[in-house]
Amino acid sequence: MADTINQAARKGILVDTARCIGCRSCQVACKQWNKLDADKTVNQGTFENPRDLTSALYNRIRFVEKETPEAVTWRFLNERCMQCGDAGCIKVCPSPGALYRTKDGIVAYNKEKCISCKYCVSACPFNIPRYDANDKVSKCNLCQSRIDGGMTPACAKACPTEALKFGKRNDLIARAKAAKKEIYGENVLNGLGVAYALEGPPEQYGLPPNPSIPLSIFLWKDVIKPLGILGFWGSIGAMMLHYVTIGPKKVDDDLNNKEGGNE
Ligand code: SF4
Numbered sequence: 729m730a731d732t733i734n735q736a737a738r739k740g741i742l743v744d745t746a747r748c749i750g751c752r753s754c755q756v757a758c759k760q761w762n763k764l765d766a767d768k769t770v771n772q773g774t775f776e777n778p779r780d781l782t783s784a785l786y787n788r789i790r791f792v793e794k795e796t797p798e799a800v801t802w803r804f805l806n807e808r809c810m811q812c813g814d815a816g817c818i819k820v821c822p823s824p825g826a827l828y829r830t831k832d833g834i835v836a837y838n839k840e841k842c843i844s845c846k847y848c849v850s851a852c853p854f855n856i857p858r859y860d861a862n863d864k865v866s867k868c869n870l871c872q873s874r875i876d877g878g879m880t881p882a883c884a885k886a887c888p889t890e891a892l893k894f895g896k897r898n899d900l901i902a903r904a905k906a907a908k909k910e911i912y913g914e915n916v917l918n919g920l921g922v923a924y925a926l927e928g929p930p931e932q933y934g935l936p937p938n939p940s941i942p943l944s945i946f947l948w949k950d951v952i953k954p955l956g957i958l959g960f961w962g963s964i965g966a967m968m969l970h971y972v973t974i975g976p977k978k979v980d981d982d983l984n985n986k987e988g989g990n991e
C-alpha cells in the first residue's frame with residue numbers, strides 16, 4: 729500500500745530531455761544551495777562527470793553517448809530522486825520520521841532520525857539514496873525548504889532551457905501530454921513526482937521500463953518483521969506464563985548437594 733499522498737496538491741518536476749543541453753547548471757546550483765562539497769573526479773574519457781551520485785551530489789547529468797560512423801551524439805538525463813508516489817524507501821524504513829512524505833508529496837528525510845540501517849538503498853528501484861561520512865541518508869528532497877518558502881527548486885531555477893519545469897505535478901503532466909510528449913513515470917509507483925518526457929525508450933536512458941519495489945521488501949516489512957516481533961513477544965509471554973504457573977527457576981538440588989559436599 730502506498731503511503732498517504734494528496735495527488736491534487738502534489739508538486740514535482742517534469743524533466744524534458746529534448747530541451748536539456750547538458751550544461752550541468754542544475755548540478756552546480758544544487759551544490760551551491762545545499763552547501764555540498766565538491767566531489768573529486770578523474771577523467772575517464774567521457775564528458776560525463778561525476779559518473780555517479782554521491783552523498784554530496786543529489787543530481788547529475790547522465791550522458792547517453794551514441795557513436796555512428798559520422799559522429800558521436802549525446803542525449804542527457806537528469807538523474808535524481810524520483811519522489812515516488814509509492815516510495816520503497818519510506819515503506820521499508822524502520823525509524824519513524826527518518827524518511828517521510830510532506831504535504832506537497834515530497835519524500836523528505838531527517839538525518840537525526842536515520843539509524844544507518846541502509847534498508848532504503850535496497851528498497852529504491854532507482855538506486856538513489858547515498859550515505860554521508862556519518863552514515864546518514866542523503867538524497868534530493870526537492871529543495872523542501874525553498875518550496876516551503878514559495879520558491880522554485882534551485883536546479884529548476886538555474887536551468888537555462890527550462891528542461892526542468894517545476895510546478896503542480898498534475899499540471900506539468902497535462903501540459904506535456906498536450907504537447908504529445910512520451911511521459912515516463914505518470915502512473916508507475918503511484919506516479920513519480922519527478923516525471924520525464926523522453927525522446928526514446930526508457931532503457932536507452934538507463935531507466936528501468938517497469939520500476940517496482942523489490943518483492944523481498946514486502947516480505948521483510950509485511951511478513952518477516954511482524955513474525956519476528958510476534959516471536960519476540962511470544963517468548964516474553966511464555967516466560968511470564970512459566971513464572972506465574974510454575975514459579976521462579978530453583979537452583980538445582982544436585983548442585984546444592986555438590987556444594988554442600990565440598991564444605
Ligand atoms: S527514487 Fe528511491 S529514494 Fe527517491 S522516493 Fe523513490 S524509492 Fe525513495
Ligand code: SF4
Pocket residue numbers: 757758759761762786787808867868869870871881882883884
Ligand atoms: S531539487 Fe534541490 S536538492 Fe533536489 S536536485 Fe534540485 S537543487 Fe538539488
Ligand code: SF4
Pocket residue numbers: 747748749750751752753754755789804806886887888889890891892
Ligand atoms: S541545467 Fe537544464 S539544460 Fe543544463 S544540464 Fe541541467 S537540465 Fe540540462
